[in-house]
Amino acid sequence: MSATMVELGPYLALILAGFLPNEFWRVLGLVLVRGLDEKSEVIVWVRAVATAMLAAVLAQLILSSSGALAAIPVGCALARRALDLWPSYWRGARCFSAC
Amino acid sequence: MSFAMEPFLALILIGFLPSEVWRWLGIVVGRGLDEESEIILWVRGVATALIAAVVARIVVLPPGALASIPLEVRIGALGIGFLAFLLIRRSAFAGVLAGEAALVLGALAFGV
Amino acid sequence: MTDTAIARPPRSSAQAFRDGLRAALTSILFYVLLGNYSGIGALCYEFGFSPIWAVLCTLLIWAAPAQVILISTLGTATLLEVAIAVSLSSVRLLPMVAALLPMLQREDTRQRDLVLPMHLTAISVWVEGMRLLPGVPKEERAAYYNGLGCGLLFAATFASAAGFYLAASLPPLLAAALLFLTPMSFLMTVCRNTRTLMDGLALGLGLVLGPLIAAQKIGLDLLWTGLIAGSAAYAVHRLRQAKASAP
Numbered sequence: 001m002s003a004t005m006v007e008l009g010p011y012l013a014l015i016l017a018g019f020l021p022n023e024f025w026r027v028l029g030l031v032l033v034r035g036l037d038e039k040s041e042v043i044v045w046v047r048a049v050a051t052a053m054l055a056a057v058l059a060q061l062i063l064s065s066s067g068a069l070a071a072i073p074v075g076c077a078l079a080r081r082a083l084d085l086w087p088s089y090w091r092g093a094r095c096f097s098a099c
Numbered sequence: 100m101s102f103a104m105e106p107f108l109a110l111i112l113i114g115f116l117p118s119e120v121w122r123w124l125g126i127v128v129g130r131g132l133d134e135e136s137e138i139i140l141w142v143r144g145v146a147t148a149l150i151a152a153v154v155a156r157i158v159v160l161p162p163g164a165l166a167s168i169p170l171e172v173r174i175g176a177l178g179i180g181f182l183a184f185l186l187i188r189r190s191a192f193a194g195v196l197a198g199e200a201a202l203v204l205g206a207l208a209f210g211v
Numbered sequence: 212m213t214d215t216a217i218a219r220p221p222r223s224s225a226q227a228f229r230d231g232l233r234a235a236l237t238s239i240l241f242y243v244l245l246g247n248y249s250g251i252g253a254l255c256y257e258f259g260f261s262p263i264w265a266v267l268c269t270l271l272i273w274a275a276p277a278q279v280i281l282i283s284t285l286g287t288a289t290l291l292e293v294a295i296a297v298s299l300s301s302v303r304l305l306p307m308v309a310a311l312l313p314m315l316q317r318e319d320t321r322q323r324d325l326v327l328p329m330h331l332t333a334i335s336v337w338v339e340g341m342r343l344l345p346g347v348p349k350e351e352r353a354a355y356y357n358g359l360g361c362g363l364l365f366a367a368t369f370a371s372a373a374g375f376y377l378a379a380s381l382p383p384l385l386a387a388a389l390l391f392l393t394p395m396s397f398l399m400t401v402c403r404n405t406r407t408l409m410d411g412l413a414l415g416l417g418l419v420l421g422p423l424i425a426a427q428k429i430g431l432d433l434l435w436t437g438l439i440a441g442s443a444a445y446a447v448h449r450l451r452q453a454k455a456s457a458p
Contacts, residue, residue, distance in 0.1 A: 029308025
């Protein structure tokens with residue numbers, strides 16, 4: 001595993017296996033009470049975070065499976081792709097093309 | 100710490116499902132709550148058993164300092180705390196005190 | 212739902228927040244949390260996490276069973292297994308939030324203003340909130356609940372850090388006692404919530420089956436124990452129901 005994985009590991013694990021599955025129920029409670037408003041900033045923010053997490057997970061996948069050096073061009077392409085998706089969130093767009 | 104990311108990739112992608120799915124999920128869950136359905140009861144049972152299993156896990160496969168205390172003392176202290184809880188007006192505080200005291204005394208008596 | 216009339220001038224959000232904070236500091240749950248979370252902090256130390264991780268764990272998750280499951284199984288189970296177990300242990304957050312938010316919101320409440328009360332909701336905060344909010348004017352409730360939640364969360368966060376360092380510096384016997392706090396207090400909580408035969412069965416079966424299944428070294432042992440023991444208890448409950456209703 002790459003060095004970044006060792007440092008980030010516990011914190012990424014905290015978020016993926018601790019924070020997300022736990023907070024999910026609280027958010028679902030909020031959604032039940034308030035309904036799912038597409039334009040509300042909360043939903044927009046959640047989706048932006050989800051995209052960022054997707055980018056992080058994909059990056060880790062590539063980095064860990066093919067060796068750090070070989071993965072750098074791929075990682076850059078990936079990061080650029082993730083950044084491309086960002087502006088669409090802030091515009092409130094609802095179209096996500098598959099990665 | 101090594102772990103597989105692929106399942107999480109799948110989970111996060113699920114988050115990109117169209118919002119109709121989430122609205123439907125919310126309605127289904129909401130209705131489930133209203134009806135006090137059997138599913139809720141079952142989930143409660145599983146959650147209770149899960150926490151009990153966590154308790155047993157820490158006592159039977161203890162980390163660090165707790166491992167230096169004999170297994171019988173650990174389990175015995177758990178039992179004494181439970182008894183104290185039952186006997187003293189179902190007081191959680193009494194149970195915790197009794198369990199801790201039993202652990203320390205047992206450790207001192209039966210070797211650390 | 213009618214609000215109890217309070218004969219005093221309306222308070223600002225900041226004042227309501229401080230009222231909630233004061234309620235947290237004078238609540239017995241403040242000290243219960245200090246005790247419980249010292250044990251959780253100690254667990255973080257013994258399982259090899261950093262103190263920052265321990266504090267973040269409390270701030271981000273704010274649910275003791277979920278945290279203990281995370282701390283004690285992260286090293287040995289796959290992330291997905293941990294995530295599912297954590298999720299199952301926190302299901303009751305859903306009805307708690309769903310019951311609380313209607314008490315706080317008014318026609319002009321923005322969704323983002325409910326996010327903080329949503330996250331602050333944990334058993335202790337919710338229980339105190341349900342007890343105290345009816346006596347608070349509706350305009351002040353959100354700020355009050357935030358104060359209450361922040362106060363109790365502060366106790367837990369402080370205790371997480373303190374417990375971490377205590378476990379690092381106490382002599383082995385006292386450190387062991389600190390670690391033992393978590394299983395002991397969890398057992399007490401479950402016992403106190405045991406109202407039916409099914410609850411008791413789930414508890415007992417979970418305690419007994421847990422180590423047996425863990426010894427099989429199959430991974431997911433927590434989940435299997437929860438599913439098997441919980442389902443067995445549920446099955447017994449259904450059987451008794453069927454027998455009771457049959458002539």
